[in-house]
Every structure is written in structure tokens, then in C-alpha cells.
Amino acid sequence: MKNLDGAADNVTEEIRKLDEAGERCVEASVKAFQEVASAVDRRRDDVIATVRRIRDDKKRVLREQLDIIESERRRVRSDCDGLQASYSTVFTSIIHRVSKNCANLFCALCLLTINRFQ
Numbered sequence: 001m002k003n004l005d006g007a008a009d010n011v012t013e014e015i016r017k018l019d020e021a022g023e024r025c026v027e028a029s030v031k032a033f034q035e036v037a038s039a040v041d042r043r044r045d046d047v048i049a050t051v052r053r054i055r056d057d058k059k060r061v062l063r064e065q066l067d068i069i070e071s072e073r074r075r076v077r078s079d080c081d082g083l084q085a086s087y088s089t090v091f092t093s094i095i096h097r098v099s100k101n102c103a104n105l106f107c108a109l110c111l112l113t114i115n116r117f118q
Helices: 002-116
Strands: none
Touching: none
16 A cells, blocks of 8 residues: 555656646746747837838938929929910010001002002
8 A cells, every 4th residue: 555655646746747847838838929929029010110111211202203393393384484475475566567467458459449440
């Protein structure tokens, strides 16, 4: 009986050691996964920061391009407005001369017609 009691005590001790070793293993696993999760979180934060930085850089470049386009648009509009005013003056002058020439031509035709009948 004494041998059976000793064997039972040995088995009980082994169960206790197994439980302790199992708990240490679980704690080590939890710690390892926490470290992995922390590393993944840091990497995620780095990637997000990089994506936002690249987006902001590209947005800045695109806004600069928009500013250049708008500046060119204003310059072209100003040039066109100046040309339109200039052409308007030239056009008015041409119309005035054509009207004057038409009036002179009409007068000349009238004089020719009068001279023919005299």
C-alpha cells in the first residue's frame, strides 16, 4: 500500500508540474502574441502615415498644377480681352470706312446717272 501511495504522490506531483509548465507556456504564448500584435500595430501606423504623407505630397503637386493652369487661364483671358478690344476698334474703323466708301460710291453713281441723262 505504501508503494501505491508513493506512486499516487508521484503522479500528483507530475500533474502539478504539468499544470505549472502549461501555465508558463500559455503566458509565454500570450506575451509572444501581444508582441506580434504590437509590431503589427506599429507597422500599420507606419503604413498609414506613409500613405497620408504621399497623398498630401501628391495633392500639393496637383494644387500647384491647378494654380499654374489658373494663372495661364487668366493670362490668356487678359490677352483675348485685349485683342477683342483692339479688334473691335479695328472692326469699327473698317465699318466706318466701308460705310463712307459706300456713300461715296452711291454719290458717284448718282452723279454718273445724272450726267448720262443730261
